[in-house]
Amino acid sequence: MNLRTPIFPTWCPGCGDFGIWGALKMAITELNIPEEKLVVVFDVGCSGNMADFIRVYGFHALHGRSIPVAEGIAMANHDLTVIVVGGDGGLYGEGMGHFIAAAKTNVNITVLVHNNQTYGLTKGQASPTTMEGVITGSTPFGVIEHPVNPLGIALTAGATWVGRSYAANIPLTKDLIVKAVKHDGFSHLDIFQPCTTFNKLNTQAWFIEHLGQLPTDYVPNSKLKAWEQSEREDKYPIGIFYETNKVLPFHKRLPNLDKGTLISQFPTSVDLTAAMSEFK
């Protein structure tokens, strides 16, 4: 599978985006989806700049608005594999409302969040996941709020697959992307990544110290247990927090999509008789 474009990444040396980029390409190769059946919707941010670096049917959307574009694509053609690539600023900040709504809708898309706990592309302001007390360009007295718990939000909103990875662990990230994509419904993978230029707190060394594992006997079938793990701050566990196949995805709950994808049912002929009958 040829995933290469003529453009080489413009990310800073050591950026976590490289790891996620590599993991995504490996996952796509492993998933072995025909190249025309995959769409990646990119948000605007450093992560979204991947749009130029990977050869796919790509849509580089507006900042914070990649999820509704992906929903529209998946609703119009549920035969496609639809992946969103975005950052913590776009998806947990500007686009948080869409994130929650899409999780509730359980539309079959996979949302990969490059969570570097900063706004990289606008040079280091605080993001919704920046830790309390961190001084940034937009928070000269330090961030005064507690960061959001994105996994907890996804769980509460109704996401049916929730996981977390770490960008430098490429094999794990690849595995989790594969599983998230294979899940039939809304899957959310939060991926911690260092921002070598603007995040001086959450560095590679910090992650080595603070990342942890889910309990050895952990089974990801309980929302409550998943939520408890998502709230942990002693160590940040990585892995699959929650998955369920008990909730049907959006496209399996609509009779009009039983006959095939929406786009396959293009109305070459329309008879208005039924629609006009109530106006008689």
Added chain:
Amino acid sequence: MNNWKIAGLAGAGIAVTGTLYGKLAMHHGLHVFSYGEYPSLIRGGHNTMQVTTGEHDITTQQKILDVLIALNADGITLHKDELDDKSVILVDKSQVKLDWDKEKLSGTLIDLPMYPISLEVTGSGLSANMVALGASCYLMGFDITILHHLIKETFGKKGEEIVTKNELAATKGYEYVKARHLTAKQNVKVQQVDQIYLSGNEAVGLGALAGGIQFYAAYPMTPASSLLEFLADAQKKYPILVKHSEDEIGAINQVIGASYAGARAMTGTSGGGFALMVEGLSLAAITELPLVIMDGQRPGPATGLPTWTTQADLQFVLHAGHGEFKKIVLAPGDIEECFTMTKLAFILAEQWQTQVYLLTDKYLIESSMSVPTFKDKYSNIRYNIGVDLPEDDTYKRYVLTDSGHSLRSVPGTPHGLSLTNSYEHDEYGYATEEAAMSMAQIDKRLKKLDNISSYLPKSILYGPQTADITFVCWGSTKLVMQHAINLLNQTKKDTANFIQLGCLAPFDSSEFMELAQKAKRLVMIEGNALHQAESLIREHTGLEFKERLNRYDGRPFYAEDIVSYITGGTK
């Protein structure tokens, strides 16, 4: 011509009574126009439905009422000015407390015990409106069996008992006025006229279906909500998908996503919701994706007057979206144009890879009218979508061409991989900041619509070819102007005609000027305070209007006011 109105508290069944009355008239072969006024409340505010009927040329409401059904005291006091000597007022004095001796009302007042009759025959007062409807049926000379048939159709879903009760209440109302030998109009002969009775929103919905709509995403907002509901219901019969989105930003981006994936897609809203969509318009422009949007105008700023009408979003819609790009703005002037222009919008959007707006307003999309039944069968073909793309993967989504047009590829199509990009991009869609390519892509998008004028609705002259006065209007004002020029020309031949602007962008100056130059006295008429279409005309033609009529109190124009402007000569 007959003018009937029912007025009372919200929640008293005003709307359904009006609809039944309108259909009753239509089933007698008459032409019908109905206009409702209501506050932004669910219960308790003052509601009215006004139905004007006649044998021909019924396009708007009229001021003076033939029949007024007042379900409460406001129903009388707020509508005194609409009565004359020939008016008949139906009121239930047992329910409406007014100092009747002091109320100086024109016309004949009939004390119709709607509430007691309803209570007697149905066990509740809920069918008082049906008693009034039955009485109206007699007074207007309509056939009660047709009313029964319509009641059955309307309430059938609620069960046999409700149907029977409502039929009985209507019959009692009919008999009550008949037994008292109250003056009835001559019996109206039942004529078979092939008509349908529907609102502007419903006509937009039918036009969308005829034009091949597949995806509609929207957030409810008056007066566009009934379009969402019409299309949502149509999912039961047509292969479409309707998404009630989390907000208007979600809606526009979902529509853009669906359009990218190959579905014919649309959204609809009113000014406030449209304001939220604006960023998305710009996205649709740079990605060159087809998009159909209805803005059903209501007065702003902000929440404004939610349930009233305006034409004040014109300049906003024309200029909405950051960056420079072109759009098509169509302004349907009546119910049939709601249908034809919506259907056309889908074709134009796909063919020209552009965004097409339907600029409507509360008056147009929530009023109902009888129109000749639309043709039932339509066929659709796809435009400018790449199917057999070169196997060597040399396809370029944004290839620079003389016309500015390039084939789009829909995901799922082999060898069509490309980037659809919100950033300025090269021919493949990859982001570029290079000066020459940036300008070339902007030029590509701008010149795309250069030769579109022959595909767009024209400015049309209505009325006599030459007249003393030529009005210029757009959108729903057409409904009123048709009646206004009839009134003026009945009094004196060739007094007035009018030009309707059907397409506001791209604006065809030469076509408009050809008509305007023949005018002896030009009067601009539009429903806003800042002369928005007048400014548009001046911007494109240099033409300065010396006379204008503007209304911006949330109410539609009335033909009578236009006539008195001309004949009274004041203002």
